[in-house]
Amino acid sequence: MRLRRHDPEPASIESNREDPIWQQRWRRVEEALEVLPVGVVVVESDGSAFVANRRATAPLGDLTGDTLAEVALRRALARARAGDQAEETVDIAGMPPRRVEITAAPLAAGGAVAVIVDASERLRLDAVRRDFVANVNHELRTPIGALTVLAEALTGERDAATVERLAGRIAAEAARARALIDDLLDFARVEAVRQPLHEPVDLAEAVEIAAARTAPRAERRDITVRVQTVPVTVDGDREQLIVAVANLIDNAVKYSEDGASVEVQVIATDDAAEVVVRDRGIGIPARDLDRIFERFYRVDQARDRRTGGTGLGLAIVRHVATNHGGQILVESQEGTGSTFTLRLPRKTGS
Numbered sequence: 001m002r003l004r005r006h007d008p009e010p011a012s013i014e015s016n017r018e019d020p021i022w023q024q025r026w027r028r029v030e031e032a033l034e035v036l037p038v039g040v041v042v043v044e045s046d047g048s049a050f051v052a053n054r055r056a057t058a059p060l061g062d063l064t065g066d067t068l069a070e071v072a073l074r075r076a077l078a079r080a081r082a083g084d085q086a087e088e089t090v091d092i093a094g095m096p097p098r099r100v101e102i103t104a105a106p107l108a109a110g111g112a113v114a115v116i117v118d119a120s121e122r123l124r125l126d127a128v129r130r131d132f133v134a135n136v137n138h139e140l141r142t143p144i145g146a147l148t149v150l151a152e153a154l155t156g157e158r159d160a161a162t163v164e165r166l167a168g169r170i171a172a173e174a175a176r177a178r179a180l181i182d183d184l185l186d187f188a189r190v191e192a193v194r195q196p197l198h199e200p201v202d203l204a205e206a207v208e209i210a211a212a213r214t215a216p217r218a219e220r221r222d223i224t225v226r227v228q229t230v231p232v233t234v235d236g237d238r239e240q241l242i243v244a245v246a247n248l249i250d251n252a253v254k255y256s257e258d259g260a261s262v263e264v265q266v267i268a269t270d271d272a273a274e275v276v277v278r279d280r281g282i283g284i285p286a287r288d289l290d291r292i293f294e295r296f297y298r299v300d301q302a303r304d305r306r307t308g309g310t311g312l313g314l315a316i317v318r319h320v321a322t323n324h325g326g327q328i329l330v331e332s333q334e335g336t337g338s339t340f341t342l343r344l345p346r347k348t349g350s
């Protein structure tokens with residue numbers, strides 16, 4: 001089978017080649033085929049290709065080569081020409097792996113049609129979801145396992161000091177499980193957004209609320225959070241912006257020494273509003289800077305267990321930035337501190 005776009009033309013078209021109305025109709029069909037988000041191939045009763053749109057070849061590479069996908073397409077069309085509906089899935093190894101799904105059906109007028117779908121993105125999303133579920137499973141099992149062990153150790157314990165120590169650890173592990181569940185819920189909420197967000201949000205007020213939410217943790221560590229704002233409105237979702245800024249302030253506090261100070265600034269330029277969160281804490285190694293926004297990525301697992309981090313905070317911030325058509329930027333140096341900037345497009349006229 002040789003697939004060339006719209007060639008050879010079928011006999012009916014051939015005989016009407018000179019008819020302008022026919023030509024116009026045929027062009028319309030050709031154009032419609034190119035607009036479709038799937039590949040389409042139609043073959044004659046003898047198996048010769050009648051028409052194929054550009055997408056029919058795109059996900060498969062060169063269809064005239066002896067690729068797995070071409071073999072599968074040929075097989076599906078042969079079955080369809082014999083009168084059966086046929087389905088084929090072709091997995092193409094590589095990085096990233098790709099998948100092509102082919103469905104072929106017989107045509108009452110003779111010949112057959114095949115529809116070719118590039119399912120690679122769905123394959124990738126499935127892998128991301130499986131990975132996420134495995135991570136959640138692992139992350140939840142850790143505190144729950146610890147709680148089980150601690151509860152067993154507590155059973156029958158008479159020594160008051162030991163009971164107190166164990167109870168303290170149980171409270172800490174329960175808090176860890178709770179923090180994870182809270183972050184998972186925030187994550188699910190910000191990830192689920194499909195529509196652009198369009199509520200005018202007073203950014204200065206959102207930042208003040210975020211700072212107030214994180215105040216108890218800062219106070220426990222004697223850390224001063226200084227907030228400087230200017231009045232500015234952005235288009236978006238108030239609660240999401242509060243959650244994002246609270247995560248940034250929470251991190252700045254978490255990764256600073258006791259007694260340190262953290263600065264939070266709202267800045268407005270002509271076309272953007274920025275929330276800048278600056279700390280003089282432990283900083284982030286250059287090699288990790290690209291990865292810290294990934295879900296469950298932590299620079300130092302052991303330290304994070306002590307600080308109670310879930311590894312979801314910055315993934316939430318990144319989603320919120322994207323949902324608002326904005327960006328999250330980071331500058332950091334180990335031992336010197338970090339500056340995170342949440343940049344949001346500015347509502348015109350605000």
Ligand code: ADP
Nearest residue numbers: 251252255283292298299309310311312313314
């Ligand atoms: P976590 O809940 O573990 O803090 P995040 O997604 O918020 O997860 O952050 C990912 C990692 O990035 C953290 O584990 C930490 O190592 C690093 N990180 C984030 N913010 C800071 C900061 N302000 N200073 C130093 N390291 C940070």
